[in-house]
Amino acid sequence: TGGLITLDPGYKNTGSCESAITFLNGEEGILRYRGYAIEELADNASFLEVAYLLIFGELPTQQQLDKLYADIKRESNVDEEMKKILDGFPKSAHPMGVLSSLTSALIAFNPSAVNVDSEEDMYNAIIKLLAKFPVLVAWTLRKRQGQPLDYGDSSLGYVENILKMMFKKPSENYEVDPVVASALNKLLILHADHEQNCSTSTVRIVGSSHAGLFASISAGISALWGPLHGGANQAVIEMLEGIKQDGGDTKKYMKKAKDKNDPFRLMGFGHRVYKNFDPRAKIIKKSADEVLGKLGVQDPVLDIAKGLEKEALEDSYFVDRKLYPNVDFYSGIIYRALGIPTEMFTVMFALGRLPGWIAQWREMRLKKEPIGRPRQVYTGENLRSFKPMSNR
Numbered sequence: 300t301g302g303l304i305t306l307d308p309g310y311k312n313t314g315s316c317e318s319a320i321t322f323l324n325g326e327e328g329i330l331r332y333r334g335y336a337i338e339e340l341a342d343n344a345s346f347l348e349v350a351y352l353l354i355f356g357e358l359p360t361q362q363q364l365d366k367l368y369a370d371i372k373r374e375s376n377v378d379e380e381m382k383k384i385l386d387g388f389p390k391s392a393h394p395m396g397v398l399s400s401l402t403s404a405l406i407a408f409n410p411s412a413v414n415v416d417s418e419e420d421m422y423n424a425i426i427k428l429l430a431k432f433p434v435l436v437a438w439t440l441r442k443r444q445g446q447p448l449d450y451g452d453s454s455l456g457y458v459e460n461i462l463k464m465m466f467k468k469p470s471e472n473y474e475v476d477p478v479v480a481s482a483l484n485k486l487l488i489l490h491a492d493h494e495q496n497c498s499t500s501t502v503r504i505v506g507s508s509h510a511g512l513f514a515s516i517s518a519g520i521s522a523l524w525g526p527l528h529g530g531a532n533q534a535v536i537e538m539l540e541g542i543k544q545d546g547g548d549t550k551k552y553m554k555k556a557k558d559k560n561d562p563f564r565l566m567g568f569g570h571r572v573y574k575n576f577d578p579r580a581k582i583i584k585k586s587a588d589e590v591l592g593k594l595g596v597q598d599p600v601l602d603i604a605k606g607l608e609k610e611a612l613e614d615s616y617f618v619d620r621k622l623y624p625n626v627d628f629y630s631g632i633i634y635r636a637l638g639i640p641t642e643m644f645t646v647m648f649a650l651g652r653l654p655g656w657i658a659q660w661r662e663m664r665l666k667k668e669p670i671g672r673p674r675q676v677y678t679g680e681n682l683r684s685f686k687p688m689s690n691r
């Protein structure tokens with residue numbers, strides 16, 4: 300049943316925390332949001348339902364979901380002045396850096412969302428972020444593509460509107476492809492929360508100083524950007540493309556991954572917690588076949604990915620170290636089939652993780668947790684006297 304893990308009483312000083320949001324069992328490959336299995340949520344829920352579940356603790360009634368989306372639509376405008384900040388970036392700027400900056404800049408245009416102590420103020424700040432963040436995500440893509448910015452269409456659903464804001468060309472009508480919308484909905488759910496990972500811990504510790512929700516999320520975006528964390532989905536595709544360009548010789552790259560003198564790592568493999576299959580990777584792998592089949596997309600890197608996975612699962616180096624594919628190994632293949640450029644993959648991870656970050660920030664603030672202050676084991680010099688320059 301994946302028994303709950305209890306923390307020893309000393310945990311308060313280790314930077315760990317208690318949380319009722321997401322349960323992971325790395326040995327058994329179990330992931331649950333508020334007690335619901337990720338497999339069931341991925342197949343049956345909408346991303347906005349899962350956002351409500353993570354943030355408020357229960358699956359919403361239709362009335363609660365309708366109110367949430369009505370509140371979001373009312374806040375979906377982003378101040379025109381924010382475009383001047385976006386214009387300040389070169390087209391070549393990495394979208395994660397742009398997104399982190401724009402999210403932080405929201406503070407200046409939404410001052411009421413900074414000092415939030417009451418549940419009502421927190422709710423209002425959360426709605427503003429759920430409303431404006433997808434617009435900023437779309438802006439980062441359109442900036443790179445030299446496309447005019449789009450505010451979307453409130454007659455569409457939450458995920459469908461994101462697709463329209465990202466992909467509608469000025470001179471064309473844009474019809475949301477239900478296959479694409481369903482695939483993105485599932486990917487966003489699979490990325491929505493993951494307990495105390497690097498970026499979520501960043502959001503909680505920045506939030507614990509009462510820096511406010513937008514500043515905390517901006518910090519989380521920066522943490523997620525790293526190639527060992529959310530940046531891995533972009534690194535996986537770049538790795539697979541490199542192997543393809545190099546003739547598709549997966550055995551050569553398996554050897555490199557095991558060579559201590561070679562910095563090459565099999566991106567999308569391994570995990571701090573999962574020492575079994577990442578349940579999300581299983582779902583995404585299955586979805587990749589379905590989505591590419593329905594869209595009629597042939598992507599040779601999918602076969603290379605499957606070849607690498609097969610070899611790794613039969614290789615003692617990986618088996619002994621319990622290195623399995625993680626959420627990032629196959630996700631980029633679907634994003635690419637949906638028409639999302641590689642440099643936007645980690646932005647899509649951030650879009651999915653937003654409700655989890657919000658939920659964890661809200662939990663920490665409602666519990667009035669003290670400012671985060673992890674302790675250390677000091678390994679430096681003992682006391683010593685000052686040395687004048689002449690003696691150094």
Ligand code: SDX
Binds near residue numbers: 529568
């Ligand atoms: C995410 O925490 C979360 O929940 C994160 C996340 C989320 O949803 O928020 O799940 C999202 O970040 C997934 C991980 C994405 N990152 C990658 O795919 C990058 C590649 N993976 C690795 O860098 C690594 O596996 C980590 C960073 C994910 C985990 O690092 P660990 O647990 O600290 O593992 P380690 O570095 O201590 O390695 C243990 C051994 C080492 O060999 P030895 O020293 O024992 O001989 O395993 C080897 C490592 O060299 N190893 C790898 C490897 N990952 C670990 N060898 C080759 N390829 C790899 N990918």
